[in-house]
Structures are given as C-alpha cells and as structure tokens.
Amino acid sequence: MEESQVAAIDEFHTQLSTNNSSPLVGKLKKLLYKRMLIGVNDSRYFLGVFHCIDKQGNIILQEAVEYRITSRSAPGLADQRCLGLILIPAACRSSCHVDCSIEEKMSLMSLS
C-alpha cells in the first residue's frame, strides 16, 4: 500500500475519534496508555498498554503478555508469552482491570 493511502486512512479515522464531548468518553480517554489486564473466556489473561477501543468494546493492547494457567491442579503457576499488538474482541472479554492509583479506582467505582 502506498504511504499516501496509509496516511489517508489514518486521517479519516482521526477525524472520527477526537471530537466526542461525553464525560464518560473523556474518562475512558484517561485510561489510555495505562496498563490494562483483560481476562478472556478461556481463562487466559492479557496484560498490555491500553491502546484503542471502539464502540463495540473491542480493545487493542500494545506490548501484550499472555498469561495462561499451566495446570488446573496448581493454579498459581502460569505460562507467559509476549504477543505484541493484540486485539481482544468484546465477545470473548470476561474481565477488564486497569492499573491505577487508589483515587482513580474510587472514581471508577463511582460509575458502577
């Protein structure tokens, strides 16, 4: 793909993403670049930097590491694997935690 075409795609999506005035979206933006731990429904966890999310709740993590429980009889042991950039579809996400300060946690809890 030509560089100009890549730039055009990026420009188009930048226009869609920056002008939302919802306070909730504003709070969500503040979670960007934070470490996020997402559980998926086959019991794996993915830890990475929160990079992007869309309306459907699909999340992209940067520098992601996969944690997989090695043995059901010894659940404290987990294999780790570096995966890089990953997309976690909303349908298979079972939990989502953010690494933050206690104040930020209180703020998040107030929403629920």
Added chain:
Amino acid sequence: MATNHSGVQGGGDVYNSSPPHFIPPGDGCVWADASSLIDAACKDLQEGELVHGENFSLFAAMSALEIMDPKMDSGIENGYCTVEEAIEAGAAPVPLSFDRTVDLQRTIDVMDHLFSCEATWHKGSILAQTVFSCIYLLRLERTSPHPILNAYCRIMHATCNEVIKSISNARTHEEEDLFVMAYGLPLKDEDNERLHAFLHSVEETISRKLRACKAQPSSKKKQVEDVEPLQTNPELEEGYCRALLCRLRFRKYFDLTLRHIRNWQGKGQSMAHKYILTCLAELENMRKNEMFLKSQPHISCKDSPETSTTASGCKAIGFDATLNAKSLSPAPPRAAKIVGWHDALAYFEKLLHDFDILCSFSFDPILESILQFVVQFQKSKPDLVARAYLQLLLIQSGKLYGREFFHEVIARVLLLPDVAKDKAFHQNEFVVQLGQLLIVLLKILCTNSAWQRRKLGKTLQDWSVVSIQLELAYNREFGEAQNSSADEGLHAKVSKRLFLWAQEQTYWIASRFLQLGFELDLYSPWEYCMVYWYMSVVFVQLLEKIQLRSIANIDTTRQKGKKKRDNHAKDHSRDAIFSPSCLLLQCHVYLCEGLAMVLAALRNEGSAFKMPNTFNSEHERFIQHFELLLRAHLPEQISFSSFHESILHARVSDVVRCDYFKEIQRITTSLKGSFAEAPEKLLEIRQIEQVAERNRIALNVINQLGASDPSLRVSFELTHHPYFAVVVVKRS
C-alpha cells in the same frame, strides 16, 4: 471430540472480577475494574468512532493478532492442557464402552475418523492436527487390552512412519510444507513382521467369528462352535464382523503396498499391484457396509451427513486436535478441517489407482519415454504421496531406477551406448553437469504444477548456459566441419550430439514451462496472443533441434558405411524430419501460430482482446511472463518488438488464407496409424483435431461477418485441450 472446560480453579475465576494474584499491579497502584466505564462510555461513541492515543495508526493496528481467532491465536485454551489430563477426564476410554456393541460401534468410528484424518494429512495438513489428534495413538500402550483397536493403531503408526520416510527421501513436498513434521510425536519403527503377524491373528479371530455367525441361522440358538461373538446382538454380528474385517484388511494391504511399491527390483511391482487390487476391493466393501453402520441406533451424537468423518455418521471419541498445540510441533494455530469420510474414500481410491499406474511402468531406458511417462502421469493431477513414489521409482542413490548412472543414460540418448564405458566420457565435465541437471529435471517434473513451473524456470538458465558452452566448445575444437565427408572422430561425434541434445532438452523444458502456465491459469485471455506467439517460437526451435539431432545421428552412419547407397541415407533423413513425433510437434506449431494470428487479427480489426492498460503495459506483461526465457536467450534475439512486429498487420482474411487449421487436419489424418499403440498420443491427436476443426469453422464465420461487427462475441475456451483454446463465436 473433547468437551470444553470452563472456569479456572483458584488464582482468579474467569467469572469473578478479581484479577489473579500472580499478576500484581504496579508499585503503589491497584487493579481497578474498568468494565462498567467501558460499557457506559462505548454507548456514547458513534459508529466507527475510536478512542485512541496520538501514537495510534489504523494501518499498524490492522496487523494486531486477534485473540480467540484460531488462525492467529495459537494459545487458545480449549479443553485439556495435557494428554494425561484428557485421559483422566475420560476423553479416550479403554474399552470404549462396557456395552460390547457400543464398544464396537465406537471402535469403528475411531477407525473411520483416523482414515479421514490420514486423507486430510496426505492432502497437506499437519500430522499433529490430524492423525495424531487421536489420543489412542498418542498413548498406544493404553490400547493393549483392546486387540482390535491396538492392531489398527499400530498399523497406522507404521504406515505413517513409512510415508514420512518416503516423502522425506523424495523431497517432493515444498520447503514450507508441514507434511513431514513429526516433532514431539510418538512415531517409532516397529518390527514389521511381528506387527503383521499380530494384525493377521486379529483378522483371523474376527474371520472365525464371521464364519461362526454365518454358520447358524440368525436365531437365538447357541452357536455350535466355541467362538465368543464380537458383540451381544446376534443379528448384527455379521455386519460388524464385515465392517471390521474390511477396515483391518485395507490397513494391512495398504501398508504392504507402500513397502512393496518401493521395491522396484524383483517382484515388488507385481506384489504391489496385487495388494492395490485388494485395497480397492476392501474400500468397496467399506462403502457397501456404510448403510448397515448408519442404520444402527447410536448413543454418540451425529455429524451432518455431508461432512461426517465416519461411515456411521457419528462423531468419533478420543480425538483432540488442540493437545499437540503445546508440543514442539511448529504447527500454525489454524485447525485442520478433517475431510469427510466419502472424500477420504475417493482420495484413497485415486491414490491406489495412481500407485497402480506406477506398478505398470516398464522401466524404459529411453529418456524421451521416461519424460513422456512423467508428463502423462501428471495429467491425472496425482497428490503428494503418489508423486513422491514416482520420484523414488525414477531416482535412487543418484541413479536411474537405482541401477544406471546418468552418464549411461546420456550415452544412450546420444545413440552411442558404448561410449559410456569410456572413462573420459563419464568424467567429462559437461557430461557430469548434464547428468546432474537431468536428475534435477526428473525431480522437478515429479512436483506439483506450481512448484514445477517455478523450478523449471530456474533450471532453464542452467540448461541454457551448458548448451551455449557446449556449442562454443564444439565450434572451437572442430570449427565448421560438421558436415565434412571425412571420418568424424568419436570425440567430435560425441561433442556434436551432446550440444544438439542439450539444446533440444532446453527447448523441451521451455515448452513445458509455457504449457504449465495454462494449467495454472496464469494467462488472461488478452495475453493469449503473446503466449501462443512465444509458444510457436519455442516449438519451432524445438522441432528444429530434434530434426538437426536426427540428421546428425544419421549423417555419421552414412559416412561410416561407404558402400551404403545415398538414397537410403536420404530416406532416413526424410524419415527423421517427418517422424510422427515431429509431425505432431508441427501440429502444435500450426495451432500456436493460428491462434496467435486470430487473436492479433481480432485486436487489429475489432476492439476485442486488446490488453487493458490499467496497471501494466503490454510490454511489461510480456517481460513478466517471459523474463526467464528471455534471460536464457530462448531463443536468441527475441524481444517484445519481434512480437509486436509479427502481429501488427495481422488480418482475419490473411489468417484464413494461411489455412493453419486445415493443414493440421491434413497432418493428423496421417498420424493416427503411427500412434496405434500409444493411446495417450491418439487422445491428443483427437483433441488437436477437434480444436483445429472448431477453430477453422469459427474463423470462417468471423471472416464472413467481419471482425469489427459489433454484434460479434468471441471467446477462447480451453474445453478440448489443456492449452490450445477453441474459438467460440456468438452473436448478441
């Protein structure tokens, strides 16, 4: 198949909002549940809107691995972590059921699924995700208390081992093919005689049970013989015995086929042929038995009939393709789709028919016959396994058929068999090089079409270089005295014939390279003109080289016997030039020229078949298709300009006047008698006749209507010959 497990014991429940303790937060930080915020904020986003940081690039994000997509995510947790865990959970019980009838049903289903897995593996999937997705095969020793399953699994092991060894030796799999990868799989050699003896004893036991149940009417009477039935329902005994016997026998004779078909010397071929016929008969028995198995009540769940991997239609137990994902096997994460049972039957029937063709091979020492056999064999599109065995038939330990050195083969091609004994000949650097090139060529011709074309294009350079060097060496040493009346020394004779043969062989490879382009659908209809034009050029050169070589072979005979009358020698020359093979090749030339000129005329007079210039010009397309030939100077001084000038003034009326297609019909009429013993040649002559006849008629129609008639619709279809198109004319 194994059922999914859900939940994680301890350390963070999937359905619990607490993250696992072994993933701590950062210093001074805590894990905070962001699910609610995410759900609420996403509702406020617009469709297509993204929340992302400044360093986000959508283009880069497209390369992200999608989790839980089997094509990209190799770590999907699906069931069991280890084979032992699967066994403990009851995924592969032995016996398969305590009800003997159900045990038998399930055993047959396992056999059928393994049969389907084996076909899937042969067709290009990986062993770890197909045959060795069977837990019984992964832990063979567990099947010992179940003799039928044990026998079947052991013979599967042995067969897989044999096939892997053959394919690895032949190297007909592509470099990136995963066919031979068996890392971490428990494949090991077993004493073949012992295995077959055990298989035979199991087969005999079942045969006795079959005889016993047939000896008595199907009533509830006790059997006279002291033979315990296979299962508890006497009315089903015969059906189950037959079902087991045909499967076990197929496995036995298939294994024997694979072992004997490699033993080309002695009685190997005839034994293999006998086993192949038995295998085909047992496959037919498996088909006949299908309705019986389908009609039995089953406890296991049913597959859909089109995709079922078993004759009964039930899912087989004891298989889990994900278990090996964690082994050393570098399999890609995508799951292998196991072919249906009927497709597996069709696959093995075809494989056995291909093997049978190999069994009929006559070990012809003539190189031309060998090349024709290989090309003919490839027309039936044999799969990897059959092609591997073809290559093993041809080349073993660097010799033809494992017994002839290639310098001897070359000496025979030169019609100088005695020269093979001359040390100077077989140590000649050109002879050594040509021997190596011949080995490479034969191996390439045994590969699949796509790989074959790629490799032929590369080997063209080597053949071309050697041909040019041979010609230069000959001219340097013997000057222009090729046709002198003086006695030619043996050295001169050998040199001349060597370079003429090398040139001929090079053009043969070039023609095969171009033909494969049609088979692989590499040419668009608007490129047919340049392709047929180039093919005509190559065929003309090939014909010329064949005729030159034939004349060179005869000329020396004339000079040798001075008392021979020149008339006889002239007759020989004429016979050589107009040999049936040459005449058939002449038909190819006429067809290519005719088709190229028809296409050129249609372009010049109408607007049909003009190359669209959206991405590449015609010149660029010409280079793309023929770059390898042009680089190898095949032939010299050919370029896009030569093509362009040849077709610039083509007119339909001129093509009609040249009468290419009529000329072909005249030649083919006389050819049929010459190939009476060669059915494949007769078939090709019939195909060429049909193409020529249809094209002659179509050309006349176009000529009458005029190529520029807007209602004319002309298309070129490969309906009667793999690479000579038929012109189809319609009016809209």
